[in-house]
Amino acid sequence: MNLGLVFQSGDYVLISVFVLLVLMSIVTWTVIIIRAIRLSQAKSGNRTVKPLIWNAKTLEEAVQKAKSVDAPMSALTLEAVRAHQNYNKHKDTQIAAAVPLNEYLVRQIRNSMSQILRRFDGGLTALASIGATAPFIGLFGTVWGIYHALINISQSGQMSIAAVAGPIGEALVATAAGLFVAIPAVLAYNFLVRGNKTLAQDMDAFAHDFHVQLLNNKD
Known part of the structure; x- marks a missing residue:
C-alpha cells in the first residue's frame, strides 16, 4: 500500500478525499x-x-472545601449555596424567590447542573458526524478511483491483471482510510457518551443529597 503513489497518480478528487480524511482524523484524535x-x-x-x-x-x-478543588461537584455546591443565600436574602423582594424554598432550590440546582454538564458535550457531534460520514467519503474515493482507473485502462488498451490490479488496488485504499478514520471516532463517541452519563448520574445523586442538606441547614 503506497499512499505516495495515490497522490502522484490520483486526480484532484481522489487527493481531496484523502486530504479530507486526514483532517477528519486529526479532528477525531484531538477531540x-x-x-x-x-x-x-x-x-x-x-x-x-x-x-x-x-x-x-x-x-x-x-x-471553602469546594473552592479548593476544581471539580463539577465543587461548582454545583457553590451554585447551590449561592441560590440558597439568594433566596433567604431576596425572598420578599424578588418574584423569582416568591416560591417555596424547596422548589426554588430544585430549579436552580437543575439549571446549574445542566450548564455544568453541557461543558462535557463539546466535540461529540463532530465525532458522531465523522464516524457516520468517513466510510462513505472513503467509498466515494474508491468508486471515483476505480472509475478513472478503468477509463485509463480502456484508453491504453492494456487488459492484463497487472494493469488492472495496480490502479484499482490503490483506489481501494480510500475505503480503508475511511474505515481507519471512522472506527476510532465511533468507539470514542460511545466511550465519551458513557462517561458523560455516569458523570451525570453521580452529579444527580450528589445534587439530590445536597438539596436535602440545604433544606435542613440551620445556619
Missing part, C-alpha cells in the same frame, strides 16, 4: 485526547471533593 482528559479530571476531582464537602462541619466550611 478524543482533550475530552478524555477533561472527563478523567472531572471524575477525579469529584472523588476528591465529595468527602471533603460531606465531612465539613458547617456550610461555610463546605464552601
Whole structure:
C-alpha cells in the first residue's frame, strides 16, 4: 500500500478525499485526547471533593472545601449555596424567590447542573458526524478511483491483471482510510457518551443529597 503513489497518480478528487480524511482524523484524535482528559479530571476531582464537602462541619466550611478543588461537584455546591443565600436574602423582594424554598432550590440546582454538564458535550457531534460520514467519503474515493482507473485502462488498451490490479488496488485504499478514520471516532463517541452519563448520574445523586442538606441547614 503506497499512499505516495495515490497522490502522484490520483486526480484532484481522489487527493481531496484523502486530504479530507486526514483532517477528519486529526479532528477525531484531538477531540478524543482533550475530552478524555477533561472527563478523567472531572471524575477525579469529584472523588476528591465529595468527602471533603460531606465531612465539613458547617456550610461555610463546605464552601471553602469546594473552592479548593476544581471539580463539577465543587461548582454545583457553590451554585447551590449561592441560590440558597439568594433566596433567604431576596425572598420578599424578588418574584423569582416568591416560591417555596424547596422548589426554588430544585430549579436552580437543575439549571446549574445542566450548564455544568453541557461543558462535557463539546466535540461529540463532530465525532458522531465523522464516524457516520468517513466510510462513505472513503467509498466515494474508491468508486471515483476505480472509475478513472478503468477509463485509463480502456484508453491504453492494456487488459492484463497487472494493469488492472495496480490502479484499482490503490483506489481501494480510500475505503480503508475511511474505515481507519471512522472506527476510532465511533468507539470514542460511545466511550465519551458513557462517561458523560455516569458523570451525570453521580452529579444527580450528589445534587439530590445536597438539596436535602440545604433544606435542613440551620445556619
